Amino acid sequence: MNSKKILQRFVCLLLAILLLSPAAALKAENNYYTYIYDVFGDERESPDAYTPQLRVLGVDFGIGDFAQPQGMYAKGDRVYIADTGNNRIVELLAGTESLSLVRVIDKFNNNGEEDTFNAPNDIFVTDSGDIYVCDTENKRVVQMDNNLNMVKALIQPTDETYDASHDFLPTKVVVDASGRILVLGRNVNKGVMQYSPEGVFTGYIGASKVTFSMIDYIWKKLATKAQREQMEQFVPTEYNNIALDKDGFVYVTTSVFSEWDLKDDKAKPIRKLNSMGSDILIKNGDTPPIGDIQWGEGGGVKGPSKLIDVTPLENDIYYAIDRTRCRIFGYDSQGQLLYAFGGSGNMLGYFSNPVALDHIGNDLYVLDGRMNSLTKLVLTDYGRQINSAILAYQKGDYDLSADYWREVLRMNSNYDLAYLGIGRALLRQNRYKEAMEYFELKYYAKAYSKAFKLYRKEWIEDHIGYFVVGLLILIIVPKTIKTIKKVKREVSEE
Numbered sequence: 001m002n003s004k005k006i007l008q009r010f011v012c013l014l015l016a017i018l019l020l021s022p023a024a025a026l027k028a029e030n031n032y033y034t035y036i037y038d039v040f041g042d043e044r045e046s047p048d049a050y051t052p053q054l055r056v057l058g059v060d061f062g063i064g065d066f067a068q069p070q071g072m073y074a075k076g077d078r079v080y081i082a083d084t085g086n087n088r089i090v091e092l093l094a095g096t097e098s099l100s101l102v103r104v105i106d107k108f109n110n111n112g113e114e115d116t117f118n119a120p121n122d123i124f125v126t127d128s129g130d131i132y133v134c135d136t137e138n139k140r141v142v143q144m145d146n147n148l149n150m151v152k153a154l155i156q157p158t159d160e161t162y163d164a165s166h167d168f169l170p171t172k173v174v175v176d177a178s179g180r181i182l183v184l185g186r187n188v189n190k191g192v193m194q195y196s197p198e199g200v201f202t203g204y205i206g207a208s209k210v211t212f213s214m215i216d217y218i219w220k221k222l223a224t225k226a227q228r229e230q231m232e233q234f235v236p237t238e239y240n241n242i243a244l245d246k247d248g249f250v251y252v253t254t255s256v257f258s259e260w261d262l263k264d265d266k267a268k269p270i271r272k273l274n275s276m277g278s279d280i281l282i283k284n285g286d287t288p289p290i291g292d293i294q295w296g297e298g299g300g301v302k303g304p305s306k307l308i309d310v311t312p313l314e315n316d317i318y319y320a321i322d323r324t325r326c327r328i329f330g331y332d333s334q335g336q337l338l339y340a341f342g343g344s345g346n347m348l349g350y351f352s353n354p355v356a357l358d359h360i361g362n363d364l365y366v367l368d369g370r371m372n373s374l375t376k377l378v379l380t381d382y383g384r385q386i387n388s389a390i391l392a393y394q395k396g397d398y399d400l401s402a403d404y405w406r407e408v409l410r411m412n413s414n415y416d417l418a419y420l421g422i423g424r425a426l427l428r429q430n431r432y433k434e435a436m437e438y439f440e441l442k443y444y445a446k447a448y449s450k451a452f453k454l455y456r457k458e459w460i461e462d463h464i465g466y467f468v469v470g471l472l473i474l475i476i477v478p479k480t481i482k483t484i485k486k487v488k489r490e491v492s493e494e
Helices: 003-028 214-222 223-232 381-394 398-411 416-428 432-441 443-491
Strands: 032-037 043-046 050-057 070-077 080-085 088-094 098-107 108-109 114-118 119-125 131-135 138-146 150-154 168-174 181-185 192-195 199-204 239-242 250-253 270-273 307-312 316-320 327-331 337-342 352-359 361-366 374-377
Touching: 043 192, 050 070, 070 119, 070 250, 070 352, 070 361, 080 119, 080 131, 080 432, 108 150, 131 352, 131 381, 138 168, 223 432, 239 307, 250 307, 307 352, 316 352, 374 381, 381 398, 381 416, 416 443, 432 443
Parallel strands: 119 168
Antiparallel strands: 032 043, 032 337, 050 374, 070 080, 080 088, 088 098, 108 114, 119 131, 131 138, 138 150, 168 181, 181 192, 192 199, 239 250, 250 270, 307 316, 316 327, 327 337, 352 361, 361 374
16 A cells, blocks of 8 residues: 555544544533523523532442432431332442442341341431431331431321321431421321321321312212222322421422323422421412423323422522433522423433432432432532522622623523523612613513512602602793783783
């Protein structure tokens, strides 16, 4: 082969590398899909707010694979996994860029005798170090101290309000600052079960309202007894997960509802319960927090989002994860969707069957019950700008908040909430006319109307002096002219 042909092949190879490299880089940079909905409800692609940092399996810690894990709790620098199929709890230490094994909890001391778990579904750890485990198939919630000595066990309530025909199968547990223990159970549809710090059942909170269609109701009235027995009963739906925020309010999720009840806020898939069990979740967005606001059918997946876990951060932003399309949705304290990301798949940052979601700081952890994995996601600079803008606004630093939002717009000019955020900051600074301009750009009619009313009031107050002078002129000048004319007339008559 002569030198000319060698040179030609080398040039072709070089051109191929140059042409293929950008495509490959683009694919690597854009394989993690983040999006937002605009004011018209259309989906808009955006920069990534979170990016996956790592995914770990049980074998990475030398303890064998996880087996259908169902629950997780993150606190401080620890992540606890309810490794359900292996009848154990796995405690991990969360470093900046890695996770390491602390211990495997597969037995504990029960009054001097060794005891074990049977399909544990969830775990919660208090500030004092006490560990609560939903020992589901053993029909109890076990409380242990940090040395794994059992303190007490919560068992099936003997109260008449509990249906004794159903086994006590606790699936989720949290403990508030007062020591009140809140438990969700399989086949329990009366709300969240409450236990006193001493382990005494005290009732329910937040019972979900009965939902049914009028057609079903009429048909049930006309049906025979045999037909009615075969029909689904009108009973409240169950909650599927529970979490506490920094103020002790209880967040719950439910995925049992009619999809027609979602957009008019009858379904309430995410709820924030106060001490009386009332839902106080703020919903000032264009649509309530329901996950995707548009859904079709593709790839064998159809129907709306089914939110199966929620985790509220210190800054009042909360995240929910969807089992239908394996996506994560972030909302601010007003119920505005900040960003949505993730999806169904095997790549890093995608999930197959997410079962639990939690956080440490701003880092998110997702437990996948089918892939038997734990994924850690961290904020990008874009996500940090959004979260910082919200935090600055909450602290009353409206200038700083607006600066963060302007930086967000520099990264993503289609981010509608940045216009709203800047407008709100300007509104707080009494710069009403400027706020109106930002609200008008993205058709925020309600916010524009408020700014306009305040601007009109300010304008009237600033110009009231001119109104008074003008009014006086309108009143006094005609009278003065009339008086002058009258005087002139009287003088001329003399």
